Amino acid sequence: MTVKINRKLHLVIPIEQGERTLYxxxxxxxTETFDTFFLPIAKTFSAIYTEGLGVIAGPRIAAKMLKQxxxxxxxxxxxxxxxxxxxxxxxxxxxxxxxxxxxxxxxEAINKKVIDxxxxxxxxxxxxxxxxxxxxxxxxxREKILHDAAALWGARVEYLSCTExxxxxxxxxxxxxSGKKAG
Numbered sequence: 001m002t003v004k005i006n007r008k009l010h011l012v013i014p015i016e017q018g019e020r021t022l023y024x025x026x027x028x029x030x031t032e033t034f035d036t037f038f039l040p041i042a043k044t045f046s047a048i049y050t051e052g053l054g055v056i057a058g059p060r061i062a063a064k065m066l067k068q069x070x071x072x073x074x075x076x077x078x079x080x081x082x083x084x085x086x087x088x089x090x091x092x093x094x095x096x097x098x099x100x101x102x103x104x105x106x107x108e109a110i111n112k113k114v115i116d117x118x119x120x121x122x123x124x125x126x127x128x129x130x131x132x133x134x135x136x137x138x139x140x141x142r143e144k145i146l147h148d149a150a151a152l153w154g155a156r157v158e159y160l161s162c163t164e165x166x167x168x169x170x171x172x173x174x175x176x177x178s179g180k181k182a183g
Contacts (some may be wrong), residue, residue, distance in 0.1 A: 008078040011130050012158055012165060015093070015119050022115065023169070024106065024123045025156070025162050026091040026131075029083070034135050037083040040070045045136040060122070062129035087127055092162060094169060101169050103162075 008028050015022040034041060044066045046059045053065075063084070070076040093109035094101045104112070111118045129147065137145050160168060 008161075009163070010158065010161060011127055013123050013126055014114055015123065017115075020096055022096070023094040024091055024115075024137070025094065025165050026125070026127045027162055028084050028134065029090065029131060029173065030116040033083060033086050037075075037079060040066065040073060040075050040079050040083070041132060041135055043073065044069045044128075045132045048132070056132075059129040062127045062132060063121075063126060066128055066132075084124075084128075087124070087131060091123070092146060093128060094145075094166060096172050100172055101166055109175070 010028070011024075011026040013024040013026075015024060044062070045067055047065055048062065050056065051065075053061060066079065066084070067076060070079040088106045093104045093105040093106055093113050093114060095104060095109070096102075104114055106120075108121070109115050110117075115123070130149075133146060133149065134142060158165070
């Protein structure tokens with residue numbers, strides 16, 4: 001899985017599904033969200049590095065570690081319905097259809113089985129990891145750290161909002177589409 005991030009943490013994750021590729025695009029959470037959930041965010045970030053997981057394993061387990069840490073401080077329900085719900089709200093999946101690229105909110109893509117549980121888990125863990133990294137590093141260090149982390153995962157940094165990313169996707173031909181109508 002290749003991950004792309006930009007300065008504002010617009011994270012783009014290609015999701016390989018056989019002969020077609022979907023993309024998850026996540027917009028950054030606002031400062032107010034960080035302010036509300038700073039303790040579980042900081043503790044999770046610290047736990048990932050204290051356990052020696054870092055940028056190699058962190059993107060595979062960050063949401064799971066967030067749950068474990070939040071449960072240990074009795075804040076899981078709030079984190080799940082607040083912080084994680086906000087991340088999911090700000091994440092869309094782009095899927096090829098006969099009429100072009102369909103933008104589907106992450107929860108809807110999961111519920112309609114556009115992406116399976118394994119893909120959803122990979123997307124959510126990666127988004128949580130990069131969100132934690134973005135929120136916890138100093139503003140002056142973020143870009144370098146995220147460039148370096150992305151390089152370890154074969155990723156590259158993009159500077160595209162959700163709409164700009166959609167507009168940058170290749171024009172689909174009949175061969176490229178999913179064979180299903182846009183939903």
